[in-house]
Amino acid sequence: MKKIAIITSHPIQYYAPWFSYITSNADFSIRVFYLWDFGITECVDAGFQKAFQWDIPLLTGYDYEFIPNVSPDAGIHNFWGLQNPTLVSQVKAYEPDAVLLMIYNYASIYRFILTWDARQAPLLFRGDSHRLLPPTGWKAWIRQKFISEVYRRFGACLYVGKANYDYFTYHHVPSDRLFFSPHAVDNHRFLASLTTAKQQATTWKKELDIPDNHKVILFAGKFEDKKRPLDLLQAFLRAELNQTSLLFVGAGPLEKELKLQAAGFSNIYFAPFQNQTMMPRTYAAGDILVLPSYSAHETWGLAINEAMCLSRPVIVSNLVGCAQDLVHPGKNGLTFPAGNVSALVDCLQIGLANSEQLNSWGEKSREIISHYSYAQATNGLRKALNYLA
Template identity: 65%
Template sequence: MKKLAIVVSHPIQYYSPWFKYLSNTAGLAIKVFYLWDFGVTKQVDFGFKQEIQWDIPLLSGYDYEFAPNISSQPGTHNFWGLQNPSLISQIQSFHPEAVLLMIYNYASIYRLLWGWNQRQIPLLFRGDSHRLLASKGVKALVKREFITQIYRRFAACLYVGKANYDYFRYHRVAEKQLFFSPHTVDNERFLAQADIVDHQAQTWKQELGIPADHAVILFAGKLEDKKRPLDLLTAFLSANIPQTSLLFVGAGPLEAEIKNTVAGHSNIYLAPFQNQTLMPRTYGAADVFVLPSYGTGETWGLAINEAMCLGRPVIVSDHVGCSQDLVHNEHNGLIFRAGDISALTHSLQAALSNRERLQKWGENSRKIVGNYTYAQATQGLMEALEYVKL
């Protein structure tokens, strides 16, 4: 079997099932090298502002190894948060025939990029950045040239969607070096619970005090600036949609401000952070899921995949990375201009004006996301490996 090393910052709930899939179906001997143990040990998440440890298995079904991290402030929130001096030697001990990087903008990865003989063992990269909010000026040009030089270290790149493809091309990655490996989640885990989440969701909504006859607009994630939950809150108050509630699920820096607003208005609810096993029920409580992010920080928005797996229509801003791929306007949801609260208000009103159509949009969501699977992600990886002669 061909040996592939994969370098990831830490165990991630979206990636671990893919690694298991690769080990069982792709005909590859993979080994994942982790640079930090967040997710499998209880640590503070800088976005949620609380201790997190995922409650689903992230290290089963595939071979892995942790590279000791000597950073005084370990994490992915800063460049120096991943410092793993033994990484190169650990990878070399595995004797891979190719190395796939899932990250690059950290101290350990730069050390690997400049210290690795890519002519002997090719490097691949899978990224999800985009330029949906394009920077301009001299600083932007300098950054473009720097990133272009980084990408020249890779023999092939895997892109997760249309905006990410455009990002690679902007940085002069040749079209022949690009392979489609879409962002996906563990679809099967969500689909397997589709028949039971409705009952669980109804019970949960009753516990939260949401009226039984109300449609629910859901935001679930980190309550932070880049995701713009306050835009959604303002839009909901302006929309004045009858028999409709707004539910925020999560935690983060904006939690106190949202709580203060919720206290002064009816039909707005705030639930705490929900761990992975409770996420199907969380999406099940929604009639429509909304992600109003602004800027380049929402590189894809995997919560959209999850919501669509459970047959939920979605409303996203045009800065959400998956907007060009997963959201078909007026077919399974709506796309609005990021930061435009008036446009978001109109989108909420339009979506909730026809409940029967909204349900149809949800059915379409499930069909669309059915094409974004680990099998499809693996196909792109295998094509890239074939291109680099592995």
């Protein structure tokens, strides 16, 4: 059985279940090498601006190692936040047949790429970057040349969606070295919780004082600039929807401003950060999920996957990485130009036009998301390994 070393920054709630799935179902074995221990103990998240610890297991069902990180400012917020001098030696001791990198733009990873002997164990890369908001100027040209050189060191690359595929080809990765390994969440956990989540959501909305006869527009995530929750608030106020409430779930630096602008409106509600076990209930509380991000850093938007598992229709901006893959306009949701509040108003008015349409869109969401699972992600990795072989 082939041995695959996987290098990534820290335990992540979306990836840990995938690693467990691979271990139980794949015809190759893995060991995950973590460069930072965020998420397994209570830590402050800069985006949510609060301390928490994920409440689902992140280190069970698969083999892993933590590589000591000597950075005085550990984290993924800066280039020097991952400094792991023993990374090469620890991966080498595992004697892998191939190495999959899930990140690259950090000090430790560049050192690894430059010193690793790819003739003994070829390198693969799986990323989710896109160019939906393309950079301009001479710096962008230099960056393209540099990143293209980095990708030349990989024998194959895994792309998570259409925008990510275009990103790789822009950096001159040949199409025969690209393999589809879609971004996915633990579909099984969300799908299995649908009935219970709906029951919990009914109770929760009563606790929040949301009227029983109101449709609910949901925003769930960090209250930060790139996700543009203020755009959604303004669009909601301008849309003047009857018997409809807006629910913001989360926390972050824009929370005070959001609540200030929402003051005096009886149909706008706020709920605090919800941990992973409460996310099915969160999505079930909404009739439609909106993600209006305006940023090159909204590389996918896995909240959309989660909501679609709960049969929710979705509205996303065209700069959300998953827009081309998961949102089929007029079938399970709508897209709009990022930053265009008037266009978002139109989407809200169309999306909330009638309950029958919402239900139809929700069922289509569930059908679409069945093709974005850990099984498909693993199959893409398997195809890349076979190509290298």
